[in-house]
Amino acid sequence: MKKKRFSTNDSAMLLIDHQVGTIKLARNINHEEIIRNTRALARTAIETDMSLILTSSQEDHFQGLLITDIQEIAPTAYANRIRRPGVVDAWLYQPFKEAIEKTGKKRLIMAGLTNDVCIVYPAMSAVEDGYEVQVVVDAGGSPTTLADETALRRMENAGVVLTSTNQLMAELAMDWASETGSKIQDIMYNEILKQLIE
Numbered sequence: 719m720k721k722k723r724f725s726t727n728d729s730a731m732l733l734i735d736h737q738v739g740t741i742k743l744a745r746n747i748n749h750e751e752i753i754r755n756t757r758a759l760a761r762t763a764i765e766t767d768m769s770l771i772l773t774s775s776q777e778d779h780f781q782g783l784l785i786t787d788i789q790e791i792a793p794t795a796y797a798n799r800i801r802r803p804g805v806v807d808a809w810l811y812q813p814f815k816e817a818i819e820k821t822g823k824k825r826l827i828m829a830g831l832t833n834d835v836c837i838v839y840p841a842m843s844a845v846e847d848g849y850e851v852q853v854v855v856d857a858g859g860s861p862t863t864l865a866d867e868t869a870l871r872r873m874e875n876a877g878v879v880l881t882s883t884n885q886l887m888a889e890l891a892m893d894w895a896s897e898t899g900s901k902i903q904d905i906m907y908n909e910i911l912k913q914l915i916e
Contacts, residue, residue, distance in 0.1 A: 724852060726890050726898055730769035730823040731759060733857075734808055734830030734837060737774055738782040743832050744859025746866050752831070753787055755857040755883040758909040759829055760791045762887060765901050769821035772799040773808050775836070807839035809847075818844075825850045827886065829857035834869040842876040852879045854886050884910065 736756050741749055763770035772795050774784050783789070789796045798817075805811040818826065826849050830836045837853055844851045853873055860866035874880055881889070887906050891899035 723889050723892070724825050724827065724850075724886075725892070726762075726766040726768050728823065729825040729827050729890075730771065730818060730821045731763035732771050732773070732818065732826055732828045732830075732840075733760060733788065734773050734828060734840065735775050735781065736772075736785050736788055736829075736831055736857075737777070738785055739780040740775075740782075740831040740836070741785065743861050745861050746863045747856065747859035752857060752859055753785060754909055754913065755854065756785070756829065757787050757791060758883055758887065758905055759827070759854060759857055760788055760795075761905045761909065762890065762902055764792055764795075765905065766890070766898050769823060770795045771814070771817050771821070772796060773802060773811075773814050774799055775802045775806075775808075776804050777801060806835065807843055808836070809840035809843035824848070825852075827852050827854065829854040831858050832860045832865075833858045834860035834865040838869045838873055841873050841878045845877045850879075851877075852881050852886065854883055855880050856882050 770792055775781055777783055800814040800817055802811045808814045826844055828837055828841055837858055841851050841853050870880055887902050891902040893899045894903045
């Protein structure tokens, strides 16, 4: 039976189109929450040595650069980001797909902006190509709640596993007392939980 839980050793983290202009299109979730969750995901990848791949679309248009938080947390990944000229389904842009293939990972954790355009297509395409995919839905958003819910249903029907930032981080940690778990717990507390309990 196939192992269902992802780990930091067998998965790659893909952050798609978290751009300063694109985030304005996410209206169904607070932008600060998206940024907090995206920060947590990026830090988890960096601090547990997971493969981290960033991509952006048309940086010279309204979408703009990737958010400053990503640039600061993952400067090397940012410098190596895949800049797409306009291909909507990032999976169909060969340099992006090749970067993923080079990681050797068949389990992908994806998040991005927006859920109804930027994530839905590459997530489904990756599943079609035999990858196991989890999409972190609260590290992205859509212009409307209806658009978001429709995209989530479409992905789930195509075999994508939907998750949240906290749930995903707990899955990757699996044991808070382990070295990896302790790192992830610290990230989760400082990036997400601290805001909730203070």
